[in-house]
Amino acid sequence: MTNTPTSDAGSAVQDQTSATRDYKGIQIPVPGDYVLDTAHTTIEFVARHLMISKVRGRFTRFEGAVNIAEDPEKSSLDISVDTDSIDTSEPNRDAHLRSGDFLEADKYPKMTFKSTKVEHRGDMSWRVTGDLTIHDVTKPLQLDVEFLGGSVSPWGSRPFGFEATSELDREEWGLTWNQALETGGVVVGRKVRIEINAELLPRQ
Numbered sequence: 001m002t003n004t005p006t007s008d009a010g011s012a013v014q015d016q017t018s019a020t021r022d023y024k025g026i027q028i029p030v031p032g033d034y035v036l037d038t039a040h041t042t043i044e045f046v047a048r049h050l051m052i053s054k055v056r057g058r059f060t061r062f063e064g065a066v067n068i069a070e071d072p073e074k075s076s077l078d079i080s081v082d083t084d085s086i087d088t089s090e091p092n093r094d095a096h097l098r099s100g101d102f103l104e105a106d107k108y109p110k111m112t113f114k115s116t117k118v119e120h121r122g123d124m125s126w127r128v129t130g131d132l133t134i135h136d137v138t139k140p141l142q143l144d145v146e147f148l149g150g151s152v153s154p155w156g157s158r159p160f161g162f163e164a165t166s167e168l169d170r171e172e173w174g175l176t177w178n179q180a181l182e183t184g185g186v187v188v189g190r191k192v193r194i195e196i197n198a199e200l201l202p203r204q
Contacts, residue, residue: 019150019158026124029068029150029160033203036064036079037159040199043081047170048189057088057097066200077115077128083108102175108135116140124148128164134173141166143196157201164196 020027044058064079084105086097098105115130124147132141148161170176170192 019152019160023072024120026147027149028072028147029200030158031068031070034066034068034160034200035203036062036066037199037201038062040159042195042197043079044195044197046193046195048191055088055093057086057094059083059085060087061085064198065203073118073120075115075118077113077118077130079113081111083111083134104135111135113141113143132168132173135175137173139172141168143194159199159201161197161199163198164194166194168192168194 019030021030038061041062041064042058043062044056046054046056048054059081061082062079062085064077066078067076069075083103084098086094086103086105088094088097097103100107103111111132111134113130113132115128117127117129119127119129121127121144126145126147128143128145130141130143131138143164143166145162145164148163150158150160152158169190171190
C-alpha cells in the first residue's frame with residue numbers, strides 16, 4: 001500500500017475538486033472507495049495489569065476498506081488484523097498473548113470487524129455498529145467515530161482521517177485466561193479499550 005498515489009489513478013474520488021462535501025452543515029468525505037493508509041494508521045488497545053496500572057499495545061499488520069456512500073449512513077467499514085502482529089513492547093508478554101491462553105494466533109491468524117450500521121450522532125460524531133470476530137467468536141461491537149477532516153496531499157491524493165474508540169469484555173470473545181492475586185483481583189482486566197486513529201486514501 002503506497003503513501004504517494006500516482007497522478008493517473010483512476011479513482012473517481014481523486015477527480016473531485018475537494019476531499020470533502022457538505023452534509024447537514026458539516027463536512028464529510030466525498031463518496032467513493034477508500035483503503036487504510038497503514039503508514040499513518042494505528043490500531044491500539046489498553047488493558048489493566050495487576051489492577052493498578054494500564055498496559056498499552058498495538059497491532060502492526062492490518063488492512064481495511066471503507067465505502068463512503070452518497071447517503072453516508074449507508075457507508076461501510078471492513079477491517080482485518082493479523083493477530084500475530086500484536087506488540088506491547090515486551091517480547092515475553094507478546095508471546096503469551098499470541099499463545100493459546102489468549103489469541104491463539106497460529107489457529108486464528110485474523111480478527112475482523114465488518115460494519116452493519118452507520119449512524120450520524122451529530123456534528124462530526126458517528127457510531128458504527130458491526131460484527132467483531134476474534135478467536136472464531138463473532139459478536140456485535142459499537143465504535144464511536146469522530147471524523148477529523150479531509151485534505152489534499154502534496155502528491156495530489158485526497159485522504160481523510162478519523163478516530164474511533166470502543167470498549168469490550170475480552171471474555172465474551174473467549175479470551176478468558178487469568179490468574180488471581182493474593183491481594184485480591186486478577187492479573188489481567190476483563191475490559192479492553194480499543195483506539196483507532198486512521199488515515200484513508202482513495203482506492204487505486
